[in-house]
Amino acid sequence: MLHVALSNIKTYARRYIAVVLAVAIGTAFLAATLAVNSSTQATLRNSLGDSYKNADLVAYWDPSPSADPEETTELTAKEISGVRELSGVSTAYGLGFAYGQLHTADNGYTVQIQPVDPNQGLGGMELLAGRAPLANNEMTIDESHAEEMGVSIGDVVALSDDQGKTQNIKVVGIQRSSANPQTSAYALAGMSEKAWNHFAGDGAVFRDVVINAEGSIDAVRQQLQDYFADQKKKDVSVVTADQKVIDEVAQMTGGTDQLSVILVIFALIALVVTGLVVVNTFSVVIAQRTRELALLRTLGAKRKQIRSSVLIEALVIGIVASVIGVLLAIVLMAGLIQLLHALVPAMSYATLAMTPVGLAIPIVVGILMTVVAASLPARRAMKLAPLAALRPFDAASVKNRAGLVRIILGAILALIGVALLVFGAIKGNLIVAFLGGLVSFPGILMLASLFVPSSVAGIGKAMAGKSTSRRLAALNAVRNPGRTTATATALLIGVTLVSMIMVGGQTAKASLNNSVAAEYPVDMMVSFYDGTTNQAKADKLAKQIDDVDGVSATSTFTSASADVELSKGELVTMQLLAVDPDQYATTVLDQKVVPQDGELILSQWETEQKTIEVAGTSLKVKQSGALLSGNLITNETFKSLGIKDPNSYPGIIVKVDSTVAGAQINDLVTEISDITGVESSMIDGGVVMKSMFTQIIDVLLTIVSALLAVAVLIALIGVANTLSLSVLERTRENSLLRALGLKKKQLRSMLATEAVLIGGVAALLGMILGVAYGLLGAQSALASMGTLTYSIPWWQLAAVLAISVIAALLASITPGRRAAKLSPVEGLATE
Secondary structure (H helix, E strand, O other), X not given: OHHHHHHHHHHOHHHHHHHHHHHHHHHHHHHHHHHHHHHHXXXXXXXXXXXXXXXXXXXXXXXXXXXXXXXXXOEOHHHHHHHHOOOOEEEEEEEOXXXXXXXXXXXXEEEXXXXXXXXXXXXXXXXXXXXXXXXXXXXEEEHHHHHHHOOOOOOEEEEEOOOOOEEEEEXXXXXXXXXXXXXXXXXXXXXEXXXXXXXXXHHOOEOEEXXXXXXXXXXXXXXXXXXXXXXXXXXXXXXXXXXXXXXXXHHHHOOOOHHHHHHHHHHHHHHHHHHHHHHHHHHHHHHHOHHHHHHHHHOOOOHHHHHHHHHHHHHHHHHHHHHHHHHHHHHHHHHHHHHHHHHOHHHOOOOOOOOHHHHHHHHHHHHHHHHHHHHHHHHHHHOOOHHHHHOOOOOOOOOOOOOHHHHHHHHHHHHHHHHHHXXXXXXXXXXXXXXXXXXXXXXXXHOHHHHHHHHHHHHHHHHHOOOHHXXXXXXXXXXXXXXXXXXXXXXXXXXXXXXHHHHHHHHHHHHHHHHHHHHOOOOEEEEOOOOOXXXXXXXXXXXXXXXXXXXXXXXXXXXXXXXXXEEOOEEEEEEEEEEOHHHHHHHOOOHHHOOOOOEEEEOOOOOOOOEEEEXXXXXXXXXXXXXXXXXXXXXXXXXXHOOOOOOOEEEEEEEEOOOOOHHHHHHHHHHXXXXXXXXXXHOEOHHHHHHHHHHHHHHHHHHHHHHHHHHHHHHHHHHHHHHHHHHHHOHHHHHHHHHOOOOHHHHHHHHHHHHHHHHHHHHHHHHHHHHHHHHHHHHHHHHHHOOOOOOOOHHHHHHHHHHHHXXXXXXXXXXXXHHHHOOHHHHHOOO
């Protein structure tokens, strides 16, 4: 039967092209997912393990979680000197950092300094130019930050410690920049061990001791363990450098790679859709070979052999497609790594790592999925009677015999799942709603044979009109309900998930934006906490900001603290914001929070009193739930209170023009930051919060939609596959229609309409389901925020529908051309 199976693959090769593509894409997705996991681990080893890459052993402080903090020990220069004296140790150095401020002629930088010794592996550093620091006034600095600072060998810079003491220090060497993300954020410098101990002072402690051994590593490890035990350093562990990196990676990822878990879920979705394409293809191919398989039965082939023949075909196709998919994943990941190196030179340590397990799993899954998906059609082929070979040949037909058990099970799952989903949405319980979605969606898919063919038939009849080709297309689209259902279901899965994410994300954005707008009464606030800006300068800067494009108004405020008697006998220190009510009214979004003279608007405190004492003066109280950095009073009231707060500071309130898009907010913040000299991260307010939420949600939507697009692509391959098989099985029928006067253009139009019906109806049904799931999911996830603002991205959903229809239309081009090229006479002679 192996010979028969291989012959069939060769004979019907065209019919299996779509299966190979679908399986290859599905396995490529899974292989790429596993490669992301292994590559992330390898990249982290390259970066986190940068300090240990040439070491044998690492000793590090590893206290027990239950240990008393006062009883823990520290690694100091004394322990490192003791380690160096051990007979099996060739070199040893401590990894510890002291922080200081490095000042050049133009600017100041935070720098982290570690001790180095040219005889002890340079503290894990690698010199690119110059020499190691030897004197107390010498240092090395890493290459990237030296370039940023404009510093080179021989330059003298000023270095300040945490006590403010400053000394001049000479740069004598340039070292390679660290790939460790935990240390590369700051400039990395090196000083001699003696100078570093003096500079660090009481902070001269180490987190690790890195050791190179002479001879047996196990023997040296035992020596080290004995040494630390003698020194009563019970909370110091000694491990190999490789094990230390593994431990750090596990600690950084929490022991699991959440990204890989998410990617695997999407890969499984793609594989489910792929399975539907495989089942559909094998069902049609076997139905077309009814007489051939039955003839084999008359020649003595057993039912088991027939089934084996079909499964061998699936096995061969699965092997070929899975290998292609894995190779495709390798090429894709290698390309992405190279692109990352080119676009982000700082990520040059990113590594592609494909483990044997990561290569084997996608191949095994791809083969098993193909064989399992083909087993149902193979079982159908096994039931063929030999007499079938003697019956007149008719067009292949895969009847949709929806089992009563499947319908009942689907209905039960759908009802239970929908009930859970609605309950979770009403109660705001995301876990219950998620469970409801997991239960209801498979149930709805089981029931697809009840509503998909009827939907296709109804819409087909509505759009057919008097056109002969469209009326034929509507009939052909549902001639084979089982195949139509399977093809549409594959696309329905992808579109449902894409639509759900779009609707849920849009609702989340709208709800968060409205929630932020309700809580934040101002668009932006710039506060001058540093004490170097007075009120006059703040007024001047406000006028400059007022001229910036995208700013519609500005006002200033003064922030100061005062003792307030919130209730009788209860004195609290309260932050006050003094504003000019007329100017403030032009910048605030809610006029209810504009104070009047003699009035205090409480935004940070609650009280039942109508008036409260502030600095000995009674003020009327007005409550507000607005989020502000202080409680509002007018400038006149502030002056009358006579508050003298040495820590008071001015600030600016900015109202942003409503025409400014969310993507432009960051640019506006940066421009205001440049004008005021305040860090961008210290500028807050409603539009900043909305912009941040919007960007995060948009990025997540883009990533998830791109991942789900793989499933949609596979489903569209299934549409093309269905049409191709339909053309092959209806060769004589189409030729007869041509002989009766149907033009080539009408034949192509018929097939195009058939494709649009299947693809369009599947996309439309998927959108309806996606909208329902998205709204209910958003309600369950965001109910705690209060009243939700439901928002459906109609234009995006219309784009998904249009793309599905256009893609289905494109999928019909090749089958349509193939059908139109065949002459009626040749087609009628086809068996």
